[in-house]
Amino acid sequence: MKSADSLIDVAQIDSTQIDDIYAEVGQWHVNVGEQKIHPKRMPGRWRSVKWWTSSVWLLFFLGPYLHWGDRQAVLFDLPAQKFYLFGLTVLVQDLWILAMILLFFAILLAVVTALAGRVFCGYFCFQTVWTDVFVLIEEWLEGKPRQRQQLDEAPWSLTKLRIKAIKHGLWLLIGLLTGVSFVAWFMDAGELWQGMLALSLPLEATITIGAFVFGTYSLAGFMREQTCMWLCPYSRIQGVMVDQDTVLPAYDAVRGESRGRRKKGQSDDHLGDCIDCNLCVAVCPTGIDIRDGQQQGCITCGLCIDACDSVMEKIGRPKGLVRYDSLNGLLGKTQARWFKRPRVWVYFGILAFSVVGGAWGLATLDGLELKVIHHRQPMFVMQSDGSIQNRYQLKLLNKTDQPLEAKITVTGAAGLKAVGVSEPVLLAPSGVTAHEVFVRIPAKWLVSDSQQIAFSVSTSLEEINATRKAVFIGPAPSSNTP
Ligand code: SF4
Ligand code: SF4
Incomplete structure (x- = not known):
């Protein structure tokens, strides 16, 4: 109608x-x-x-x-x-x-x-875009659709062989460039090209590039x-x-x-x-x-x-x-x-x-992640000077790609002393550094058998720092007060 x-x-x-x-x-x-x-x-x-x-x-x-x-x-x-x-x-x-x-x-x-x-x-979509480029190359070399059909149907000759060889060579080259470009997002591009020229690429990179060459060639060229x-x-x-x-x-x-x-x-x-x-x-x-x-x-x-x-x-x-x-x-x-x-x-x-x-x-x-792990065996130790000691492991994750110097401070109770924090700790770039700290609080200043303290870390980069709360364990205050 x-x-x-x-x-x-x-x-x-x-x-x-x-x-x-x-x-x-x-x-x-x-x-x-x-x-x-x-x-x-x-x-x-x-x-x-x-x-x-x-x-x-x-x-x-x-x-x-x-x-x-x-x-x-x-x-x-x-x-x-x-x-x-x-x-x-x-x-x-x-x-x-x-x-x-x-x-x-x-x-x-x-x-x-x-x-x-x-x-x-x-x-x-990469499939339709790549196919479009492959067809464009086909048209450059083989002509308009009717001519392409005729070439496909024609018997093999030197001319047909030459045209088809150039076309498939260009398709494979695009497949290779596609594979190399993909891998270059996952390994340094300069090293990638050096490895390719020296024929010393890692196996994973070689297999990935090969898969891309095959996939691009078959999906955009034939499928x-x-x-x-x-x-x-x-x-x-x-x-x-x-x-x-x-x-x-x-x-x-x-x-x-x-x-x-x-x-x-x-x-x-x-x-x-x-x-x-x-x-x-x-x-x-x-x-x-x-x-x-x-x-x-x-x-x-x-x-x-x-x-x-x-x-x-x-x-x-x-x-x-x-x-x-x-x-x-x-x-x-x-x-x-x-x-x-x-x-x-x-x-x-x-x-x-x-x-x-x-x-x-x-x-x-954050550029820095701090975890504080309290050692539980034993929960605390009574020192000869009358103070109670707790042991902690600090895990410092430096998320930047440069080494950092970390200064640790511990606060939260009167008379608190921290052992293992006098020198800055060197944090490896993009990695975890473990560091032990002993915290001592005189028994007379304990206000609870479980009281809160805080670990603070400041680094050589002013904006990168972290603070974590932790628990200090000791005997019940009444039994320790002198
Ligand atoms: S392109 Fe031709 S066949 Fe297709 S809708 Fe237009 S007039 Fe009809
Ligand atoms: S050309 Fe074909 S695929 Fe593209 S919009 Fe028209 S019908 Fe759909």
């Missing part, structure tokens, strides 16, 4: 333009995985957006070479169980902060999906859209995150049907705006036909919108036959604003929790 004002006035259309469109893409049909998809590339608004969003991956390749002071700015040093984030050193004790950051990104994905479907897949359709779990769970107000690429069937090909000089008043040229299918990287409705294979890249807009422009019809719209929008119903949708509020609530939690964690990340 179509609205009256959407009828195409055939007399207004330059029929040679329609013939051009059919000649160019008339051979296309929906590919359901039985054959390799050679998507047509064409310029357009969403294609440009995709290039811009894809370029965030440059950070993945260049990030490891960014330095902060004398160290890599972001380094996940797994063997040392330390994570360097610019000036911060996050030790395993503070891993919950990284968990908050991961939670933030997971929920951000859910929010974006609820609002705009699989927009992450179409514009940011391509099949990964999005059958392997990616996100494509499976997206269905529960979208609703009738989620904005997705959609075909306006009311305006487009009945679809049909235009013939030169033939009046087609009964037809809608869709001229059944299949250009929207030809450009689709997953080979689906958006006119069949929303499908699991749609990665929301918007390339079919660019394609159809170019067709509408040629035939003099308004753009937007395929457009980003919600189901309610397509049906002409009032669309719920995003802030009136409960699920979006739930997602935002979790998002806010992860932001506040992560920010609080980073803001309160």
Whole structure:
């Protein structure tokens, strides 16, 4: 069905333009995985957006070479169980902060999906971005989709061998760069390159790089859209995150049907705006036909919108036959604003929790952690001078990456003396230093058989210090008071 004002006035259309469109893409049909998809590339608004969003991956390749002071700015040093984030050193004790950051990104994905479907897949996902680059290389070397199909079907020759060898060589090179860049986030990038050039890389790094070369080459070079359709779990769970107000690429069937090909000089008043040229299918990287409705294979890249807009422009019809719209929008119903949708509020609530939690964690990340362990065997010792002695082990975790001098003081009772605190303690960088302290309180000054004292540690860096309360154990005061 179509609205009256959407009828195409055939007399207004330059029929040679329609013939051009059919000649160019008339051979296309929906590919359901039985054959390799050679998507047509064409310029357009969403294609440009995709290039811009894809370029965030440059950070993945260049990030490891960014330095902060004398160290890599972001380094996940797994063997040392330390994570360097610019000036911060996050030790395993503070891993919950990284968990908050991961939670933030997971929920951000859910929010974006609820609002705009699989927009992450179409514009940011490494699988679709890498595949796009692989296809671009394929097009540079093998030509347009039809030429690529013909080359695939042609018998082997020296020319075909040369083209295919260069293509696969470039694909493998990208896979290698991907693997090296990934490992460079986990070991010093300079050492990594030195190790590679000297063929002396650690086994773990070699295996990881090899896995990335294989994974990138096979997933972006061969599996391509099949990964999005059958392997990616996100494509499976997206269905529960979208609703009738989620904005997705959609075909306006009311305006487009009945679809049909235009013939030169033939009046087609009964037809809608869709001229059944299949250009929207030809450009689709997953080979689906958006006119069949929303499908699991749609990665929301918007390339079919660019394609159809170019067709509408040629035939003099308004753009937007395929457009980003919600189901309610397509049906002409009032669309719920995003802030009136409960699920979006739930997602935002979790998002806010992860932001506040992560920010609080980073803001309160101490450079020093102090634990005080009271020795319990014996609980206390009566000294010959009449004082009561307790023994403590202090565990000082220096979270900075520089050695610190720590001065320990103990307070909390009249006449208190601490043994083992006269000299500063040297704290190794990013590690735990254990130190024993004996605390003595004259028996006459004991106010309880269990009273509170406090250990304070100040360091050579003024802002790095810590205080912990502890319990001093002694006999009941009444029996000790002289
Ligand atoms: S929806 Fe647009 S691009 Fe797709 S077949 Fe119809 S006219 Fe062509
Ligand atoms: S149907 Fe359109 S938006 Fe969906 S994957 Fe294909 S080209 Fe991209």
